[in-house]
Amino acid sequence: MIRGIVTAVIEGVIKLFTASGRSGETFSKREYFQHYGFTSRPKPGAEIIIIKENNNYIAVASDDRRYRIALEEGEMAIYTDEGDKVHLKRNNIIDVICGNQLNAVVTNEVDITTKVAKITATTSCDLTSPAVTINAATSAILNSPAVRLGGSSGTMRAIMDERLITWLLAHTHGGGVPPDQALVAGNVGTTITKAG
Numbered sequence: 001m002i003r004g005i006v007t008a009v010i011e012g013v014i015k016l017f018t019a020s021g022r023s024g025e026t027f028s029k030r031e032y033f034q035h036y037g038f039t040s041r042p043k044p045g046a047e048i049i050i051i052k053e054n055n056n057y058i059a060v061a062s063d064d065r066r067y068r069i070a071l072e073e074g075e076m077a078i079y080t081d082e083g084d085k086v087h088l089k090r091n092n093i094i095d096v097i098c099g100n101q102l103n104a105v106v107t108n109e110v111d112i113t114t115k116v117a118k119i120t121a122t123t124s125c126d127l128t129s130p131a132v133t134i135n136a137a138t139s140a141i142l143n144s145p146a147v148r149l150g151g152s153s154g155t156m157r158a159i160m161d162e163r164l165i166t167w168l169l170a171h172t173h174g175g176g177v178p179p180d181q182a183l184v185a186g187n188v189g190t191t192i193t194k195a196g
Contacts, residue, residue, distance in 0.1 A: 001049065001050070001051055001052070002021045002022065002025075002049075002050040002051075002052060002057075003021070003047065003048075003049060003050075004019035004020055004021040004025075004027065004047070004048045004049075004050050004059075005019055005020050005045065005046070005047060005048070006018075006019050006042050006043070006044055006045065006046045006047070006048050006062065007019055007020060007044050008044060009032065009041050009042060010029065011041065014031055015031070015032040015034065015039075016029045016030060016031060016032060017029075017030055017031075017032040017048060017059050018030075019048050019050065019059070021050065027050060027057050030050070030057045030058065030059065031057075031058050031059070032058075032059040033058055033059065033060050040062070042062045042064055043064065043081055045064070045066070046062050046063065046064035046066075047062060047063050047064065047065070048061070048062045049061040049062070064081070066081070067079065067080070067081045069085060069087070071087075072089065072090050074090065075087070075088055075089055075090060076088050082099060083097065083099055084097055084098050084099055085097045165183050168183055169183055
C-alpha cells in the first residue's frame with residue numbers, strides 16, 4: 001500500500017490517475033477504482049491510496065484535507081472545493097449548500113409532504129404551468145401592493161368588482177364633488193377576476 005499525491009485524473013470508461021509516491025516514485029495513467037454509484041475527480045494535490053500487486057498499481061481511495069468539512073459523529077457529506085455540499089447532520093437535518101445554481105429534472109412527478117413550506121427569493125419567483133391548483137383548508141393570503149392577471153382576458157387586468165367601482169365613483173374628499181372621471185368595469189375587472 002502506497003500513499004501518494006495526485007497530479008492528474010483522466011476521465012473515461014476506465015478512470016486513470018497520475019500521482020507521485022515515495023521519494024522519486026511516480027505512477028502514470030494507472031487505474032483508479034471507485035465505488036458503484038459514486039464518482040469523484042480529485043484535484044491535483046489531493047492524497048491518494050494506491051494498492052500494488054506485482055507490477056499492477058490501482059488507486060482505491062482519495063482525500064483532500066484542503067476542502068474536507070468537519071463532521072459530528074455519525075454524519076456524512078458530499079462536498080466540493082468550491083464550497084457546495086450535501087450534509088446529512090445530526091437530529092435528522094440535511095443541509096444543501098449551492099453557491100450558484102441548483103437544477104432538478106424530474107421526468108414524471110414531485111411529491112413534497114411537510115408541516116411548513118417556505119420559499120424566499122430575494123429577486124423574483126416564477127411559476128409556469130398549464131394549470132395551478134391551490135387548496136387551502138382555512139385561508140389563502142396574498143400580500144402584495146399590486147396583483148395583475150392576464151390569460152384569456154387578452155390584456156392584464158387588476159382584481160376589482162362592481163362594489164368597489166361603485167364606492168370609488170361616489171366617494172368624495174372632505175365633502176367635495178365625486179370624481180368626474182369614468183371608471184369602467186371592463187378596464188379593471190373581467191369575469192375571470194371578478195370577486196364573488
